[in-house]
Amino acid sequence: MSNQHSLSVDRVSAKKRLDAFLAAEVEKISRSQWKTLIEKGLVQLNGASCKPNSKLKKGDAVCWTIPDRAPLTAIPENIPLHILYEDNSVIVLNKAPGMVVHPAVGNPSGTLLHGLLFHDPVFLTLERAGIVHRLDKDTSGVMVVAKSEKALAELQRQFKARETEKDYLALVWGEPLKSGRIETLLGRHPVHRKKHAVLKADGREAISNFQCLEQFAECALMQVKIETGRTHQIRVHMAYIRHPIVGDMVYGRSRKQRLPVNPERQMLHAKKLSFTHPESGKRLSFEAPLFDDMSSLLDMLRNE
Numbered sequence: 267m268s269n270q271h272s273l274s275v276d277r278v279s280a281k282k283r284l285d286a287f288l289a290a291e292v293e294k295i296s297r298s299q300w301k302t303l304i305e306k307g308l309v310q311l312n313g314a315s316c317k318p319n320s321k322l323k324k325g326d327a328v329c330w331t332i333p334d335r336a337p338l339t340a341i342p343e344n345i346p347l348h349i350l351y352e353d354n355s356v357i358v359l360n361k362a363p364g365m366v367v368h369p370a371v372g373n374p375s376g377t378l379l380h381g382l383l384f385h386d387p388v389f390l391t392l393e394r395a396g397i398v399h400r401l402d403k404d405t406s407g408v409m410v411v412a413k414s415e416k417a418l419a420e421l422q423r424q425f426k427a428r429e430t431e432k433d434y435l436a437l438v439w440g441e442p443l444k445s446g447r448i449e450t451l452l453g454r455h456p457v458h459r460k461k462h463a464v465l466k467a468d469g470r471e472a473i474s475n476f477q478c479l480e481q482f483a484e485c486a487l488m489q490v491k492i493e494t495g496r497t498h499q500i501r502v503h504m505a506y507i508r509h510p511i512v513g514d515m516v517y518g519r520s521r522k523q524r525l526p527v528n529p530e531r532q533m534l535h536a537k538k539l540s541f542t543h544p545e546s547g548k549r550l551s552f553e554a555p556l557f558d559d560m561s562s563l564l565d566m567l568r569n570e
Contacts, residue, residue, distance in 0.1 A: 275326040284311060284328070285318040295390075296342065302387040303330065340369055340395075345381030350408065350552050355417040355545045357382075358410050360554035363531050367400040367409075378409075388413055399425055399495060404513075407434070407536025408554035412544070420544035425495065431540035431551075434490040434500055435479075437533035437560070438509040439521060442486055445477045448503045452496045461516060462498045464506050472496045474503045482567045484525065485512050489537075500534060526566035533560050 279287050285304060289297035301318040303309055309330040311320055322328075348360035359378075366373040369380070379397065382389045389395040389411075396412035398421045412418035424430050451469030455461040473493040480487040486509070490500050501517045504510050510518035513529035540551040556564070 270329070270331050272327060272329040275322045275324055275328065277324050280322055280324040282322050283318065284309070284316055284320040284322060287322055288328070288330070296387070299342075299383075299387040299390045302390060306391050308391070340377075340380050340383060341375070342384035342387075343375060343380040344384050345376065345378075347378075347381050347385055348554075350554060351550075353413075355413055355543065356410055356421070357385075357413060358408065358539070358552045361401050361406055361409050361536075363404050363406040363557055363559065366403045367397060368394065373403075382411060386413070392418055398422055401536055402498065402501075402532075402534075404531035405534045405536065406554075406557050406560070408539040408552050409536070410539060410541060410552075414544075417544040421541065424541055428493060429542065431538070432492050432495070432536065433538040434492070435535045435537045435556070435560075436476075436488045436490050436500060436504060437485055437512045437563070438488055438504050439485050439512055439518070440509045441481060442476070442478055442488060442507065442509045446475070446507070448472075448474045448476070448507065450503070450506065452499060452502060462496070462502050464502060470494075470496055472499050472503065474500060480568075483570065484521075485567070487564065501532060525563065526570070527563060529559060529563060531559070533563065535560055 273291060275287070285297050285300045288300045289295065304316060304318045307315060309316060309328065312327050348362060349357060350360055351358040361378060366377045367379065369375070369377050379395045382395045392412065392415065396418055398410060398412055398418065401407060401409060410421060412421050450464045450472050451467065452462055452472040453465045453469035455463040471494060475491045477489045478486050479489050492499055498517070501511055501514055505517040512525070512533045514532035535556055536554065538551060538553045540549065542549050
């Protein structure tokens with residue numbers, strides 16, 4: 267669905283650049299964003315294609331079509347992005363803990379989407395700013411975001427077809443098995459609707475494979491490979507096998523055990539993501555380094 271608009275150039279606006287004219291007339295869209303929209307062919311001058319620096323004359327008809335998408339309501343924000351890789355098709359990021367991916371009630375600003383819009387106005391033209399998948403607010407790690415319609419469609423297909431590979435690091439309570447596979451149905455918790463839970467029926471298939479990498483006195487570092495990407499999947503699955511993630515205040519529970527420091531978020535990190543590049547067809551893998559809070563805690567546990 268799209269929104270179509272038009273304006274007639276008056277005497278005061280004559281001789282202005284097209285992108286400057288539109289930025290002045292439409293407050294919610296910046297001049298750099300208009301430049302991208304014009305270059306995408308979404309703006310016409312007197313019924314013809316045009317350029318951002320096209321000079322206007324009195325009586326010119328300016329028409330534009332804006333995709334009816336969420337990014338248009340978001341104001342770009344200069345938020346630091348930890349970029350692992352970028353080209354004309356994709357950008358791969360190491361999402362920081364505490365960063366929300368999409369704007370929502372309670373988080374209207376400061377999200378990854380806002381940061382992407384500031385980084386490159388091309389994200390304004392894409393559904394959900396090109397965001398293909400997401401991580402929980404307090405889960406850190408690698409994410410891929412599309413920079414073109416073609417890349418977005420192809421990455422969405424790969425995620426749906428389970429052609430991507432996703433590896434996580436999770437610090438969990440207790441002494442888990444050396445390895446295992448969890449296959450359940452996941453869905454909304456029948457009572458606590460903001461939570462998700464393992465269900466006996468009417469849920470969606472969820473598969474997680476785990477391997478214990480290091481065992482400490484009170485907790486263990488696990489590698490978790492997920493075959494599906496359900497909401498809160500790893501957090502629910504780890505709690506289901508009675509080894510909830512350290513620091514998870516939603517799916518964990520109070521612990522008498524003491525750690526060198528008490529983490530302020532769940533110790534879950536998307537370590538590695540593999541996918542096929544939507545343009546070149548080359549298989550790519552990216553690894554995201556741990557952020558200081560999780561890295562420091564692991565160092566302290568190893569030195570106990």
